[in-house]
Amino acid sequence: MHLTIRHETVYSYTAPLAYTIQQLHLTPRSDPQQRVLAWDLTLPGTVHAYTDAYANPSHMMTMASQHTELRIVAAGVVETAMPPRGRISTTESLSPLVFTVPTRLTEAGPEVLELAASCLGRAPATTARLLQLSERILHGVRYQTGATGVGSTATQALQLGQGVCQDHAHIFIACCHAAGIPARYVSGYIDPENTGHAASHAWVDGWVEDADYTGWVSIDVTHARLMTDAYCRLAIGRDYDGAAPIRGVRRGGGTEMMQVQVQIVPQ
Structure with missing residues (x-):
């Protein structure tokens, strides 16, 4: 595309x-x-x-x-190009363990720890478990423009039950870190298709160990789906501050x- x-x-x-x-x-x-x-x-x-x-x-x-x-x-x-089953090929030399370090925006409070335990258990993760986590986040944190700000943390958004794509990504990352799973923030763009909405977007990469694959899988938490060729990646980082x-x-x-x-x- x-x-x-x-x-x-x-x-x-x-x-x-x-x-x-x-x-x-x-x-x-x-x-x-x-x-x-x-x-x-x-x-x-x-x-x-x-x-x-x-x-x-x-x-x-x-x-x-x-x-x-x-x-x-x-x-x-x-x-x-369409990444098969959301699987991201990379040429980078960074260890995925770089993306297990919590930040101010992704520190895990009690609510995050509870959500992580109910969805993930401990590392390693599978694609199916990470998609389940994204569905739980989307169900628990309703998309609402203006409910949070760029300084809102994962725990604050989860407590509020409202947020935007940035908050969904931070909650996902915080849950993964609590379970020892590498996860990182992605900023970029998404084809609005026929929705009439077009804006900068945020989603995540999570490290999985499936039966036939070990590596990064890219997940749009706000839509609870895998990344497709409708996405353009601008930057990766530990959180919004690193990839804004x-x-x-x-x-x-x-x-x-x-x-x-x-x-x-x-x-």
Whole structure:
């Protein structure tokens, strides 16, 4: 499948900013499941390109002159392939054990520990058990925009019973870590099909030991299904903080307003 993607983010401020720095994961990964055919970033300020510790294409953008608006546009075409049964081929050298370390966002409270014990037991996991976990999370945490924020933890979202794809991913990762199973956060895009919804998305990779396969399986917890060729992977990390498309800090600016437009056209 070919996915034509355009992602525009506009920040506007009620007062001038003196300084802005943004870390960007807005360029798709070059993985066996996908190939970047064309990609362009339109960014203000000074930009430094690099590859981070998880082999994600990354950029650091800084603006040291006064400004009241930031416009960031990522656009291009990505060719994706169907991963068989969600199984992800990788060329990375990192041990999966790197993704067993809890973070602030994925620490397991009592509710997470209870959910993990009821669904997973102890490592190793199978694909079927991880899908069962995603179904339990989806049943217990209703999708609700605005119910949580980027700083909400897995435990907070599970207690609330509401959240978004980021929260579903964090709860899944926290449960896997509690059971000693490697799991990691994935940021990217999804073909909205005929739903009319198009936005950045988040899902997970979990480490499985099936009868015929040992390795990563990619699962969309929000839809309780395996990843298909309708997904474009931007970045992987231990949690949202490590794989977010845009993260930054600023000096000044008063109140911040953000507008995001994402268009995805499959071919």
